[in-house]
Amino acid sequence: MKEVSYLEAISQGLRDEMRRDKNVFILGEDVGVYGGAFKVTQGFYDEFGPERVIDTPLAESGFTGAAIGAALMGMRPVVEMQFSDFITCAFDQIVTMAAKSHYRWGASVPIVIRAPYGGMIHGGPFHSGCPEGWFFQTPGLKLVAPSTPYDAKGLMKAAIRDNDPVIYFEHKYLYRRIKAEIPDDDYIVPIGRAEIKRPGNDISLITYGAMVHVALDAAKILEGEGIDLEVIDLRTLLPLDKRTIFGSAKKTNKVIILHEASKTGGIGAEVSALIAEELFDSLDGPIVRIAAPDTPVPFSPPLEEFYMPKAGDVVSAAKRLAAY
Numbered sequence: 001m002k003e004v005s006y007l008e009a010i011s012q013g014l015r016d017e018m019r020r021d022k023n024v025f026i027l028g029e030d031v032g033v034y035g036g037a038f039k040v041t042q043g044f045y046d047e048f049g050p051e052r053v054i055d056t057p058l059a060e061s062g063f064t065g066a067a068i069g070a071a072l073m074g075m076r077p078v079v080e081m082q083f084s085d086f087i088t089c090a091f092d093q094i095v096t097m098a099a100k101s102h103y104r105w106g107a108s109v110p111i112v113i114r115a116p117y118g119g120m121i122h123g124g125p126f127h128s129g130c131p132e133g134w135f136f137q138t139p140g141l142k143l144v145a146p147s148t149p150y151d152a153k154g155l156m157k158a159a160i161r162d163n164d165p166v167i168y169f170e171h172k173y174l175y176r177r178i179k180a181e182i183p184d185d186d187y188i189v190p191i192g193r194a195e196i197k198r199p200g201n202d203i204s205l206i207t208y209g210a211m212v213h214v215a216l217d218a219a220k221i222l223e224g225e226g227i228d229l230e231v232i233d234l235r236t237l238l239p240l241d242k243r244t245i246f247g248s249a250k251k252t253n254k255v256i257i258l259h260e261a262s263k264t265g266g267i268g269a270e271v272s273a274l275i276a277e278e279l280f281d282s283l284d285g286p287i288v289r290i291a292a293p294d295t296p297v298p299f300s301p302p303l304e305e306f307y308m309p310k311a312g313d314v315v316s317a318a319k320r321l322a323a324y
Contacts, residue, residue, distance in 0.1 A: 001181040001182065001183060001184070002181060002182065002184060003179055003180065003181045004149050004179065004180070004181075004182060005149065005175065005176050005177075005178065005179050006146075006148070006149050006152050006170075006171075006174040006175055006176070006177070006178045006179075007038060007039070007040060007175040007176055008149070009149035009150070009152040009153040009156075009182055010040055010114075010152050010153070010156055010170055011040050011041070011042070012153050012182075013152065013153040013154070013155075013156030013157045013160075014026065014040070014041065014044070014078065014156060014160075015044065015047075016153075016157060016186065017076075017156070017157055017160040017161070018044070018048055018052065020186075021076060021160075022052075023074060023075045023076045024052075024075075024076045024077075024078065024160055025048075025051070025052040025053070025054065025070075025075065025076075025077055025078070026041060026044065026052065026053050026054065026077075026078045026079075026080065027053075027054040027055075027056050027063050027066070027067060027077060027078075027079060027080070028054075028055075028056055028063065028079055028080030028081070028082065028114075029055070029056055029057075029058055029080070029082045030055060030082065031044070031053060031054070031055060031056075031080050032044070032045040032050065032053045032054065032055040033045055033055065034055075036080065037082045037083075037116075038116065038172070038175055040080075040114075041053060041080070059089075060081065060086050060087065060089035060090040061089050061090045061092065061093055063079065064079055064090035064093040064094065064098075064113070065090075065093045065097070067079045067111050068093060068097050068098050068101075068109060068111060071098075071108070071109045071110050071111040071165075072101065072107055072108075072109060075110075076110045076111075076112075076160055077111050077112070078111075078112045078113075078114060078160065079111065079112070079113045079114065080114045081113060081114060081115050081116070082116070083116055083117075083123075083126075083127045083129075084115035084116055084117035084118075084129060084130075084131050084169065085126055085127055085128070085129040085131065087113070087115055087131055087167075088131070090113075091134070094113065094135070094138075094141070094165070094167075095135070095138045095141075097109075098111055098140070098141070098165040099138050099139065099140030099141045099165060100140055101140075102140055102164065103139070103140060108163040108164070109163075109164065109165045110160075110162060110163045110164070110165075111165045111166075112156075112159045112160055112162075112165075112166050112167075112168055113165070113166070113167045113168065114168050114170060115131070115167055115168065115169050115170065116170050116171075116172045117129065117130050117131065117132070117169050117170070117171060117172065117209075118130055118171040118172055118173055118209065118210055118260055119173070119260065119297045119304060119307070119308060120173040120210065120304070120308055121172050121173055122299065122301050122304060123172075123297070123299075124297065124298075124299035125296035125297050125298070125299065128297035128304075129296075129297065130259070130260050130261035130262075130292075131261075132145065132167075132169055132237055132261060132267060133261055133262075133265055133266050133267055135167055135238070136237060136238055136267055136270065140164065140165065141164070141165055141166070141167060141238060142159075142162065142164055142165070142166045142167070142191055142192075142236070142238055142239070143166070143167050143169065143236065143237040143238040144158075144159060144166060144167075144168055144169065144191060144235065144236050144237065145169040145170075145171070145208045145209045145234070145235065145236075145237055146170070146189075146209075146235060147171075147174070147178075147197075147208065147209055147210065147211075147212035147213065147233050147235070148178065148180055148212075149178060149179065149180045149182050150180060150182045150189070151189050151195075151233075151235055152170065153182055153187075154187055154188050154189030155168065155188075155189045155191070155235065155236075156168060157186075157187070157188045158188040158189055158190060158191050159191065161188070162191060166191070169209065169237075171209045171210040173210050174209075174210055174213075178213070189235065191236050192236045192239050192241060193235065193236065193241050193244070194232055194233060194234045194235055194236065194240075194241035194244040194245065195232075195233050195235055195244075196230065196231070196232055196233075196244070196248065197212060197215075197216065197231045197232070197233045198215075198216060198219050198229065198230060198231040199230055200219070200228040200229045200230030200231070200252065201228045201230070201251065201252060202227050202228040202229065202230075202252055202254065202322060203227065203228075203229050203230065203252050203254045203255070203256060203318055203321055203322060204230045204232060204248040204249050204251070204252045204254065204255045204256070205218075205219075205229055205230065205231050205232065205255075205256045205257075205258060205314065205318075206232045206234065206245060206248070206255065206256070206257045206258070206268075206271055207231070207232070207233065207234070207257070207258040207259060208233060208234040208235065208237060208259065208267075209259075209260065210260060211258045211259055211260055211309060212231065212233045214258065214309060214310060214311050214314065215229070215231045215258055215311075215314060216231055217311040218311040218312075218314035218315050218318065219231055221311060221315050222314075222315055222318050222319075225315075225319065227318055227319070227322050229314075229318060230248055230251070230252055232244060232245065232248050234267075237267055240270075240271065240274070242274065242278075245271065245274070245275070246275070246278060246279060249275050249279050249282060249283070250279060250282050253282055253283055253284040253285075254283070254284055254285045254321050254322070254324070255272075255275055255283070255287045255288070256287075256288045256289075256290060256314065256317055256318060256321065257271050257272055257287065257288070257289050257290070258289075258290045258291070258309060258314060259290075259291050259309075260291070260292055260308065260309060261291060261292060262291060262292050262293065262294045262295075263289060263291035263292065263293070263294060264294050266289075266291055268289045268291060269289070272287045272289060275287055284324070285321050285324035286321075286324070288317050288320075288321055290309050290313050290314060290317055291309060292307055292308065292309060293307060295307070
């Protein structure tokens with residue numbers, strides 16, 4: 001076991017899979033000589049060479065299309081979007097070509113798209129977005145969003161080995177702030193399986209990514225208030241682990257859904273609808289959603305602090321729901 005950061009865990013997962021399978025290669029802006037904008041691929045160019053660590057022009061649609069073609073020919077490309085906001089430039093390639101190829105003629109498209117997402121880094125409206133909701137409605141894609149170093153490495157390895165296109169949402173705020181001991185040996189975190197990060201009996205809080213840590217901070221505060229919060233980390237956004245979601249909701253009978261993305265049309269809306277449709281008779285209160293406002297992410301640090309969901313928001317919502 002070795003303590004590593006969230007960023008180092010992502011890098012380990014990539015390096016392990018490139019050493020294990022010669023068909024895995026990386027492409028994107030500044031991933032090679034520079035080592036990536038956030039240094040996830042630092043040292044990869046020297047170890048694997050320019051044919052497997054490919055610096056591309058600023059052309060997301062072009063290099064994503066090239067990666068899809070390579071995947072159709074049996075390769076396993078890992079595409080880096082320098083910031084997840086720029087994924088819009090490759091939207092057609094992802095949702096029209098990669099996502100639908102299996103449905104059209106049974107072709108596998110084993111491509112991983114790394115999408116560094118999220119705020120709290122003072123990156124402003126063009127470098128802080130949470131675009132997962134756009135792809136959540138696209139059959140044929142898989143979406144993962146790890147919150148810990150263990151999950152970051154395990155989900156990266158699982159994503160690369162998967163035969164379907166996977167968008168790997170990695171939260172920039174967690175890169176060097178979250179550290180944990182993880183195994184050096186080979187392991188994966190199965191796609192499609194959520195995890196109970198903190199067991200509880202009073203209220204289920206369902207979340208993912210950086211908001212898992214916000215939820216855990218809130219749970220510590222609420223423990224002193226006599227409220228036992230269960231924290232569910234989705235880990236995989238598509239497909240959702242309905243068994244874990246429903247099992248927790250049946251146990252606590254009260255649900256809060258927390259995510260950093262804007263509230264309207266977010267993944268929380270679908271989770272809320274599923275619980276309302278399937279478990280209405282098990283609920284002892286309204287399903288509560290906590291999310292960011294329906295605005296772009298502010299650049300100003302005080303405005304961004306106000307914009308982001310916080311532990312205090314969870315504590316206030318939990319107290320109201322507990323008293324319902």
